[in-house]
Amino acid sequence: MSRVVCVTPNPAVDVTYRVGSLVPGASHRVSDPVERPGGKGVNVARVLHALGVPAVVVAPLGGPAGAGLAEALRAGGHAVRPVPVAAETRRTVTVVDDAGAATAFNEPGRALSADEWPAVVAAVTEELADAVALVVSGSLPAGAPDDLLPRLVAAARAAGVPAVADTSGPALLSVAGSGPALVKPNADELAEALPGDDGVSGAAGRLLALGARRVVVSLGADGLLGLGGSGGDGAVWRVAGVPGVSGNPTGAGDATVAALVRGLVAGTPWPEVLADAAALGAAAVLAAAAGEVDLAAYERFLPTLHAERVE
């Protein structure tokens, strides 16, 4: 079964607590914790699964938290290829109050040992033998090799499948330089990695110049910008946001990535891929948790959105 390989270099067990209100300096009795598998690549796989697109999560997983994460994914019907590592998988703790405000405490990913990253690359390479695409999403834990993402992109190229990367910081630049099919920063990540006064489309153009074949910049409520598909090298496409959508933006970028990879694999025309990605991202904002989408809203949003060429 050909599937999308979703690599999550820095997975987490996402823990949610509910409180009446969060008072700094006070002691709170919280609700029973809700735990779910987290990490951006995990979220992409969940959205693909909801869309009926087979996916497998590849992630370094360690300790009881890592074992629990793999077990929870399998219990949810997801394929997972754990790469066993010594360090315990991290947690994130999100405290949600009665007004819906979310306060997050994100543990850093623990460093892997020198021989564990090659095991991750080997597992991804094996999975790519029977894959339709590679997605690499999220941050890298401290100590990850600088060339990790370029090596994964090279493995996808060797397997003849497109590679999509959603990351930030120096890793965004190094992965763009390795010639992936697509990179998807958000506007803040793009401005941080490539500061300058050439605007969003200018900075995105620099990612193209580095080597990415397509760039999609998610703009939150303002939709997204797409470069590098059909229309010639200089074409910049824009899809507006869906008006009046508010909710939980966490995971919207992951839903956008899921739509983009689905479109690339299917060979869908570029403007349609972009409109689809914007609709699915907006539908994710309406869902309760990252990695979920409101499919009914997606069906409503899709016919209202169109990519327009702006440059």
Added chain:
Amino acid sequence: MSRVVCVTPNPAVDVTYRVGSLVPGASHRVSDPVERPGGKGVNVARVLHALGVPAVVVAPLGGPAGAGLAEALRAGGHAVRPVPVAAETRRTVTVVDDAGAATAFNEPGRALSADEWPAVVAAVTEELADAVALVVSGSLPAGAPDDLLPRLVAAARAAGVPAVADTSGPALLSVAGSGPALVKPNADELAEALPGDDGVSGAAGRLLALGARRVVVSLGADGLLGLGGSGGDGAVWRVAGVPGVSGNPTGAGDATVAALVRGLVAGTPWPEVLADAAALGAAAVLAAAAGEVDLAAYERFLPTLHAERVE
């Protein structure tokens, strides 16, 4: 080796995160988490260990968190008698900012199954065969049997050793009614369990009338009050606080309990026991974490404190 049996009905893995400042509604990158065994009975055992008094922790422990808690206690040189239970042991998360303010999120203890509480009682009873005292500290998880603490006190009586209880709410009243050697509420817990206008010593006297043979009420920075030891039934003793002590009050009550049980076991005169307990409680405020005491401060404080008969 005769030791103090420290029962912790509702243990926890205490997790501490450090942040620059806690901003409700924001996302925070936190330090590497520091995990340590928690729960009031665990803290009492740690203080006893620091004092050179052998102790064993008896606690229902479940899942990877429970296994990790037992392992961490053993690694610290503590004896532990885990009672295996199905439900995972809870966590507490404390977020400490750069100014030292601590914001705590305490998960509720998960309910034990019907046959697990009898296993706790059986384990305590076995440990009491070679014990010098019983301490039961902390809250009860939801679903704990109403007569749990009275049954533990009865087991101590059958073994011929004194029972000391530090709990709150209805459990404080039921354990006092079962005739323990000593109960130690703090002033807030006492006022909550026994509201009225007869003041701290009046309410403490009602715990004596219920059946407790001694009552010590910890008053935070104001020291403590002791009833029911030497001096006749109506005697109320008071030890003032140590002036100018500030720090981390969590665990001060547990250090007080450790000193009280040590004094009861040694047959130390009651006024000396009370002064010792106040000194050790104040020394715990100066220590970084619950279950620790500043032994040098304790040695300084001890000669400055004296119990005075106030009623």
